[in-house]
Amino acid sequence: MVLTVGAGAVVGLVLNSDKRRDPFEEEAVAADPNSVVVTKKDLQALLRGHTEALNAGDLKAYTAIFESKTAGLIQQQTRVFNNLRKLPLTQMSYQTLQQQGRTQDSFGRGVTFTLDVAFVHQFEGVDLRPVSEWYRWTITKSGVDAPLRVTKVGGAPAPLGESKTVYYPGPWDIWPSVAVVKTERAIVLAHPSMAAQAERIAPIAERAAVNDLNFVAENGQRGEAVPKGFVVALAKGKGQLGNLFRQTKATEAGVSIPMPTWSGSPTGVKIGASRVVMDVTSPFFDTSEGIAEIFRHEFAHSAMASLDSGKFDLLGLDNWVVEGFAEYVANRGSAISANIRYDEGRAYLAGQLPEPFRGRIPDNISWDVQGMTGVNYLMGHLAMRLIEERYGERKLVDFVAAHYRGDESAAALQKVLGVGEAQFQRQWAGYVRAQLG
Template sequence: MTTGPGYQQQYPPQWQQPWQAPPPPPPPPKRRTGLWVTLGVVSLVLVVAVGAGVGLVIRSQRAGQQQAVGATPSGEPGTVVVTDQEIAQLVAGHSKALASGDVKAFTSIFDQKNAALVRQQTRVFTNLRKVPLAEVSYKTLQREGRAEDSFGRGVTFTQDIAFVHKFAGIDLRPVSEWYRWTLRKASANAPLVVTKVGGAPPPISDDEGSKTMYYPGPWDIWPDIAVVKAGASLVLARPQDAALARRVAPTVSRAARSALGYWQANGDSSAPVPSGFLVALTAGKAQLGGLFRQSKATEEGVTIPMPTWGGGGDPVKVGGSRIVLDTRSPFFATQAGILEVSTHEIAHALVAGLDSADFSLFGKANWIVEGFAEYVANRGRPITSNLRYQEGRAYLAGQLAVPFRGELPTNALWDFKGMVSINYLMGHLAMRHIAQEYGEEKLAAGVLAAYSAPGDSSEAALFKTLGTTKAAFERQWASYVREQLG
């Protein structure tokens, strides 16, 4: 599933018995990209509803840059003032220090009397120097508070800062994590120092979204980072999970080859897709919800798409994705389970860069987004081996909260009364039906059309590509579902 200040996608949990109607889970973020099954799914968290999120975040990002206006000297004797130039120099020096590997210069901007803060930022520096970033810089965003005092008193205010970065081969474009710095200037002649560092909140938020914009990264909160290559992909883990990361890496590499191989064989070769993926391992739901976001997690894994930095005129609106997997998930009990959840999340990240990121009320159709990820993760396996198979049979028998009416799941009722897992299966079966009835290339073209479509027209775009109507498709699909699960 997909989530983030844009959207998230998640993979649902798989501990309930699939033939029983599961109890209603806590509502996951609007618009997922992952594995949440009664069984497992993916989610993309942040700002508002589905596709609207990314578009809004991108627009807010540019607005934030324009709003970063500081004080200008008033000429009053004894005035304490922080100018735009002073902040720009501080941020530029911080960028240069990270890029050049100068830890002393990097930590010099922080309050040297605050030993804990200096230690924390030294650790951030060390961690960032371990991860293979092709581009790094810090940029100013929005500012809040007084940056000038005409009575000679010190000033304290907050300045939001974007950490702009790019993983080569993994990110299509530079993306950004947002910090909130508390800045202090004690007197007219005192240096400007950072006294506190945290995550900046999203410009627009809701009760189900993340409290921060892609913060914290693992470099912010882990004492050390194990970086393991997985083919063209990377697996990041805490030091105590380094051995697990090495065991998981070949499976992640295999999942990436499978998803990329599918697209290379059937998709548009000119479409912007990455050649590798970033996967971070966490242990438990608290950690899962606290990496690249701060929100309550209910998924087994999540894919968090990140908007392109400053990409107003760039056709690629989603510059990269961050995949986070819960190693305490039942999927991690077997290699097959790890492969499934990894492939599902990678399938989300594979097509994230195709998203138009146009404003929409309901977002891309979940049955397309999640159905495609489920299809890619389960290709070549009979439907009878699917963990949701018995639940699907119960659905057709009228044993779940809602009876099967031969209609595709809607976003509005996606989470209704514990129906998330069965909706994943219905999306999966829709994709299997398309592949069998129209062919794999038509399936890939339909998914591309759905992601590229403006607003809430993803379904219409897919059906137009297939050369059919929704009503005609649903009739065919309903018969197919009964045939597969009957």
């Protein structure tokens, strides 16, 4: 069995980042004029100037904080600057998160330490709230009167979870240039070598966005907690898929990555945006309908993500609800026999898969058992179809929304549908047999 740490775990920790102990709150600044000291005020001034340079389009000032003797650093940060200036962002700023290491020396020697920095940003017309990507900078001050210099830039390590970093790297960090295709409800980002493909894909993404957003709105989910569109980055292969807005081993064809609102929200929206990454080498991209299906699936995740309560949970939301709902939206209106996993589902009932069918909806611990992940998606999908057929789409969306907002799935079944978990399991098992038998 594979135990997957839920995305909610990292989300919960990021949401609480502003509650970290201020590393300078107990700092005693030495009175000796020969001491080398870096204060909180110094770091705030450094980041404020960096922010102002980016927003003003002043490349020289933006790169001035980086050590020119570090090979490739100025070139790297020039690329970041140029890429960010291309993007439809309504705000950009750099904020301090956490400092580690010695920031003063009483003997006049230089100091070197690390500073975790949040790049706070918001895509125009798409992101509900500002979100952040976390960098780790190495900073030096070589003497009493020396300026601060950044000598290394990378991603801040994630405290736990599958990703090694916190929403790093963005495409602007690693691509030589960013091709941007904007529709009314989608912003598609691509490597320059894939710019033409992005142009072809963008209209399909737009239609999928309209489909999903209209569906959730027609079924009661609208207003400030529902995004107006989505940001998509195109990747070529699993290696790239796992190296955009995260650093992990990727196995999916696409992924929706929820990003917490920066420093809270007066409206209580915990998830301020999502980033959708698509592997264009997957079989879904062989046909226009396949592309549309995977976009509908991932956009369904993103459309509901901002309803997330953001509470810490090691395993996260129940996969059978989250993935089942996305599969339902992606395949809404199609016969179950047309599902790409239909034959696998029939094999499951016939006892031909690694695990036998026991009449229980798969839980998160067993979700990724080898040879079972695909059919588990189908099992979740069938649960959503059962709810829709018995209770209607409005109740289906209400049930899923209740789970995102913090109710355990069993509690949401009782509250929204008026059915206990054991009874629903029996209904579901009979429904699966009837659909696949």
